[in-house]
Amino acid sequence: MSKLVFIRHGQSEWNLKNLFTGWTDVNLSENGVAEAKEAGRKLKDAGIQLDQAYTSVLKRAIMTLHYALEESDQLWIPEVKSWRLNERHYGDLQGQNKAEAAEKFGEEQVHIWRRSYDVLPPMLSEDDPRSAAQDRRYANLDPNVIPGGENLKVTLERVMPFWEDHIAPDLLAGKNVIVAAHGNSLRALTKYLEGISDDDIINLEIPTGQPIVYDLDENLKVVDKKQL
Numbered sequence: 280m281s282k283l284v285f286i287r288h289g290q291s292e293w294n295l296k297n298l299f300t301g302w303t304d305v306n307l308s309e310n311g312v313a314e315a316k317e318a319g320r321k322l323k324d325a326g327i328q329l330d331q332a333y334t335s336v337l338k339r340a341i342m343t344l345h346y347a348l349e350e351s352d353q354l355w356i357p358e359v360k361s362w363r364l365n366e367r368h369y370g371d372l373q374g375q376n377k378a379e380a381a382e383k384f385g386e387e388q389v390h391i392w393r394r395s396y397d398v399l400p401p402m403l404s405e406d407d408p409r410s411a412a413q414d415r416r417y418a419n420l421d422p423n424v425i426p427g428g429e430n431l432k433v434t435l436e437r438v439m440p441f442w443e444d445h446i447a448p449d450l451l452a453g454k455n456v457i458v459a460a461h462g463n464s465l466r467a468l469t470k471y472l473e474g475i476s477d478d479d480i481i482n483l484e485i486p487t488g489q490p491i492v493y494d495l496d497e498n499l500k501v502v503d504k505k506q507l
């Protein structure tokens with residue numbers, strides 16, 4: 280039996296300002312740092328011994344992982360960062376205020392962009408200064424995989440190869456794994472892991488900075504789930 284811990288990053292500065300963030304690389308807020316440290320204390324109190332960490336290439340997730348591992352005396356464990364665990368790319372919505380967008384486009388439209396499974400947000404063009412195509416950290420990627428905007432379906436499709444190649448093999452080898460990522464990359468993984476339907480995934484919210492611990496059997500079926 281292996282343990283799999285999901286943790287969404289602590290509150291970010293843009294969560295605090297209610298801005299669409301996606302692939303924008305923003306810092307944790309003061310409260311987000313406190314949430315991440317508290318998550319580490321909870322992991323320690325629960326006696327969870329981790330073997331391997333995975334995170335995105337965005338600092339709000341990386342820093343959350345580090346604070347949580349430090350607080351639980353496990354900062355030494357191996358860690359791999361991948362763009363495949365990034366937040367879903369919010370396209371041209373990135374940087375816009377969520378409440379203002381709801382006034383401009385209507386609440387229902389914004390809810391669909393945020394929570395539907397397969398509706399894409401307005402796309403960002405490659406020459407937009409906000410585009411990831413301009414960002415050195417993605418320079419080694421095939422330009423075709425750099426998104427201009429993603430829905431949850433596309434997010435799931437780019438997260439799954441990482442699950443298959445890294446996370447699942449570790450779990451099958453009996454390792455306890457922590458994945459520090461984002462609201463929507465974790466919604467995608469949760470959908471897969473728990474077999475949630477395309478319709479029902481609309482209702483799943485993942486809170487910031489709260490460790491979610493799964494016990495998995497030898498076929499990676501969920502035996503138990505708890506939020507610490």
Ligand SMILES: O=C(O)[C@H](O)COP(=O)(O)O
Nearest residue numbers: 298299300301366393462
């Ligand atoms: O990218 C963002 O704006 C947030 O991290 C997640 O936002 P959401 O709750 O609107 O999907």
